[in-house]
Amino acid sequence: MTGICDGRVVVVTGAGRGLGRAHALAFAAEGARVVVNDLGVGLDGTADPDSPAARVVEEICSAGGEAVAHGGDVATTEGAASLIRTALEAYGRLDTLVNNAGFLRDRMLVNLSEDEWDAVMRVHLKGHFLPLKHAAAHWRTETKAGRTPTARIVNTSSGAGLLGAVGQGNYSAAKAGIVALTLVAAAELSRYGVQVNAVAPAARTRMTEQTFATTMAAPKSGFDAMAPENVSPLVVWLGSAASTGVTGRVFEAEAGRITVMQGWRRGPSADKGARWGAGEAGETALKLLGESEEPGPVYGS
Incomplete structure (x- = not known):
């Protein structure tokens, strides 16, 4: 490990499992102190009696790192505000926000209910906006006080948000919205020392078990192409000071491949x-x- 996040304080939402857990562990391994957020619910949004955030904190601390758990709902104003407060109260600063929390309510459009549409928009899109808003407000205050930060936000989109996915109209729309939010935030927040980028990962998580069902078996080559840990190095770099000058960009990350997405551009x-x-x-x-x-x-x- 290079320690490229030594001294940084990083918040990761939805970090109890899957990609979020991989990100939290990777940041900690690179020297960051991590706030591990997870509401602890199932894919359908119902309460999970287990505490995945606490387990990840234990993993980090057992490996010699520093971390605290946060169990609030980041798609609410109070939950998002308390998330940022947790970082400041525990470690006295905030350097990086990784918005990762999400879930699925997949249906074909003609079967998709209004509640299923609203639930996915709330968790993904509002769950990105509110932590971003509260983190940005803190960094604006720091800048006005003469302490311009080297701050980073990494949002989580999806190939579904870039190209669409059959049976995922709600999810695709939310993830496309996250790309637009990333572009606006990058433009608005640069004056406060904040860089904002997005990743569109492809990895094996609870949300993608059915999608990647044919690749779930243990790899024979020794390289697990669908492991969420493959995505985390790029996220860690984007969340570090080493990514200076990179903002308003979207990357696909899958297995050993990193792709810069070029998005909507004027053509003929x-x-x-x-x-x-x-x-x-x-x-x-x-x-x-x-x-x-x-x-x-x-x-x-």
Whole structure:
């Protein structure tokens, strides 16, 4: 380990299992003091009697690191505010926020209920916005006091948010929203010393057990391509001071592959200089489509 996070205080949401746990352990191994947040619920949102956050804290401390648990709901104002307070009260500072918490309510659109839509939007999108808001408010105060931080936010999107996924209209929309939130936050918060990026990971977690069912067996090569630990090195680097100058970017991370996503860019264009008629607008649109790149296929299509 290089210790690239020595002295930093890192908050990771949804860190009791899967990707969040891997991130928390990886940050601690690189010298960070970690606030491990997990509400401790099942995939369907119901209470889990076990305390996954406490178990991860125990793992970190047993390995010689420092960590504290936080069990609040980060999709509420009080839960998000208390998350940031926990870092400040425990360690006196906050350097990095990793927004990772999430769950699924998968349905085809015609079967998707309003409650299932709202629940996923709340946990993913609101659960990113509120911790980001409260962390940013702290860093703004620090900057105004003459203590501009070297702060980092790493958000968690998904390939579903970048390309769409059949049966995941709610999840895809929420994860696409996180990308837009990342871009806006990167632009708004740079004046306070904050860099904001997003990762779109592919890994084996409780949320993806069915998706990666064919790759769940123990690897014969010795490299477990779907291990969540494969994603964490990039997240740790983005959350460290070493990533200076990198902000407003989205990365895919899967197995041993890291990809910079290029997102929406203006492609072929035509300007008449006046209002189009419907027919000629259609003819022009077809011509421009012929000159443009084909979009990637929706997952599951």
